Amino acid sequence: MVKQKLKKYRRWSKKQIAEFLSIFVLNLLVMAGILVGSIFLNGIGYNAVEPDFTEYFATMGGQFAYLIIILVLIMAVTFVYLIFENRGKIREVRDVEMLFLIIELTLLCNYFAGRYINIYFRPLALGGLLTLLLINRRSAVFVTIVTSLLTFLMDVFTNANYAATVSPNAQYSSLVIGFSTGIIAVYLIDGVGARIKVFGRGVITSVPVLVCLVLLEQTNLISHWERAVAGASSGILAVVLFMAILPLFEWLFKKLTNYRLAELTEHSAPLIRRMIEEAPGTFNHSIVVSNLAESCATAIGEDALLARCAAYYHDMGKLRQPEFFKENQQDSRNPHNDLTPELSANIVRAHAKDGYDIVKKYGLPQEIADICLQHHGTMPMMFFYAKAKQFKDGGDVDVEKYCYAGPKPQTKIAAIMMIADAGEAAVRSLKDRSREKVDALIQKLINERMQLRQFEDCDITMKELTIIRNTIVNNLTGVYHSRIEYPKVNLEEIKAEEAE
Numbered sequence: 001m002v003k004q005k006l007k008k009y010r011r012w013s014k015k016q017i018a019e020f021l022s023i024f025v026l027n028l029l030v031m032a033g034i035l036v037g038s039i040f041l042n043g044i045g046y047n048a049v050e051p052d053f054t055e056y057f058a059t060m061g062g063q064f065a066y067l068i069i070i071l072v073l074i075m076a077v078t079f080v081y082l083i084f085e086n087r088g089k090i091r092e093v094r095d096v097e098m099l100f101l102i103i104e105l106t107l108l109c110n111y112f113a114g115r116y117i118n119i120y121f122r123p124l125a126l127g128g129l130l131t132l133l134l135i136n137r138r139s140a141v142f143v144t145i146v147t148s149l150l151t152f153l154m155d156v157f158t159n160a161n162y163a164a165t166v167s168p169n170a171q172y173s174s175l176v177i178g179f180s181t182g183i184i185a186v187y188l189i190d191g192v193g194a195r196i197k198v199f200g201r202g203v204i205t206s207v208p209v210l211v212c213l214v215l216l217e218q219t220n221l222i223s224h225w226e227r228a229v230a231g232a233s234s235g236i237l238a239v240v241l242f243m244a245i246l247p248l249f250e251w252l253f254k255k256l257t258n259y260r261l262a263e264l265t266e267h268s269a270p271l272i273r274r275m276i277e278e279a280p281g282t283f284n285h286s287i288v289v290s291n292l293a294e295s296c297a298t299a300i301g302e303d304a305l306l307a308r309c310a311a312y313y314h315d316m317g318k319l320r321q322p323e324f325f326k327e328n329q330q331d332s333r334n335p336h337n338d339l340t341p342e343l344s345a346n347i348v349r350a351h352a353k354d355g356y357d358i359v360k361k362y363g364l365p366q367e368i369a370d371i372c373l374q375h376h377g378t379m380p381m382m383f384f385y386a387k388a389k390q391f392k393d394g395g396d397v398d399v400e401k402y403c404y405a406g407p408k409p410q411t412k413i414a415a416i417m418m419i420a421d422a423g424e425a426a427v428r429s430l431k432d433r434s435r436e437k438v439d440a441l442i443q444k445l446i447n448e449r450m451q452l453r454q455f456e457d458c459d460i461t462m463k464e465l466t467i468i469r470n471t472i473v474n475n476l477t478g479v480y481h482s483r484i485e486y487p488k489v490n491l492e493e494i495k496a497e498e499a500e
């Protein structure tokens with residue numbers, strides 16, 4: 001196991017390792033700066049109990065050394081965790097920098113809210129929430145633990161006397177409050193929802209603050225109403241800051257969040273609007289594929305919103321020449337009738353690369369652009385290949401000239417897209433859409449793609465392919481169900497029977 005992890009580690013170049021280490025040292029200095037800065041701010045006349053800045057270093061120099069040692073240890077553990085435990089999600093130096101920045105920002109917000117407003121008003125869940133949306137839940141739980149520990153460390157070393165004046169247990173309860181509020185927030189506010197719902201859940205994340213106030217610090221919430229109000233609103237502060245800061249991080253670190261994905265699937269999004277106007281047939285196809293892809297992603301535990309969004313954009317390349325694609329032809333003449341099969345194949349093949357270019361040009365995320373390029377893999381266009389063979393009276397035709405350019409799907413979501421896309425188009429042209437026929441067709445599509453090794457670059461399993469097949473069959477038999485023939489009713493006959 002250890003060997004395996006070290007092997008992964010070696011895949012980084014020396015330059016990357018040097019970059020990771022410099023990020024670590026830089027952030028260690030920033031964090032130490034925040035702690036020293038908070039000691040300095042506490043020293044400038046907050047209250048008589050606080051030692052001033054020079055007094056602190058004269059009398060508590062030894063404690064300061066402890067503070068730095070603990071800080072180095074916490075930062076080192078954080079760094080090791082980010083490097084070894086989360087390689088799937090954290091691939092670049094900027095991801096590590098982003099996480100350190102989230103931790104530092106949360107610490108600063110906690111300090112200023114606690115120092116200048118009320119110690120119970122701190123937005124302790126902020127770091128966890130930002131990490132949840134920008135990376136994943138696992139990292140969010142870890143960041144919550146780290147920010148709780150660092151806030152506690154700051155309380156102990158820089159705010160000790162103040163905390164003691166509030167209550168003898170205040171210091172320790174801050175650790176419990178930070179941890180529980182953060183974890184509750186990470187599990188409650190987990191996706192896109194109406195803002196009011198997010199705020200409502202923000203209020204619930206304040207519950208641990210009130211519980212600790214009563215149980216650990218034995219505070220009378222009526223006589224100390226200001227603490228109760230501050231504690232009850234701390235969750236809302238965390239949510240407000242989270243909503244305000246998230247777009248900044250999305251832009252700064254080019255991250256794709258659920259909020260951004262939801263914006264991109266609105267019909268008013270610029271490219272979607274263009275598709276509705278210029279290629280309505282492709283738009284309808286994309287809507288059905290998006291429902292299939294979303295269900296499949298949910299069924300195998302992948303990002304459902306990303307799958308949905310990628311499906312909306314997967315055929316965006318067809319905007320260049322929409323009339324060359326069946327779904328946009330309706331009753332008009334098929335322009336391929338006037339072209340050689342090779343030219344037709346070139347036009348159809350280009351929609352994958354054109355989609356990539358157009359999506360990048362509109363500033364959409366790389367994940368979506370990649371799916372445009374990969375959704376047909378290196379599959380052959382059998383219709384044009386067969387037509388070319390016919391032209392040559394069954395003679396030799398280079399099949400390579402009739403294949404998509406690839407690459408093959410690199411992720412599970414790209415593989416889902418490949419199957420859902422082909423499945424929707426094939427089932428649409430099927431006359432008998434009974435469950436058995438649809439099931440057989442989807443199975444055939446998957447088998448063909450497996451034989452042509454389309455899934456070899458993504459780590460999808462046989463079990464997941466079976467789940468995808470079943471999900472698509474369930475969905476498509478629901479969409480294209482055959483009409484039930486109702487027996488004809490003769491009202492006159494019924495009336496006559498009743499009269500007898």
Ligand SMILES: [Fe+2]
Binds near residue numbers: 314315351376
């Ligand atoms: Fe396509």
Ligand SMILES: [Fe+2]
Binds near residue numbers: 285314
């Ligand atoms: Fe498609």
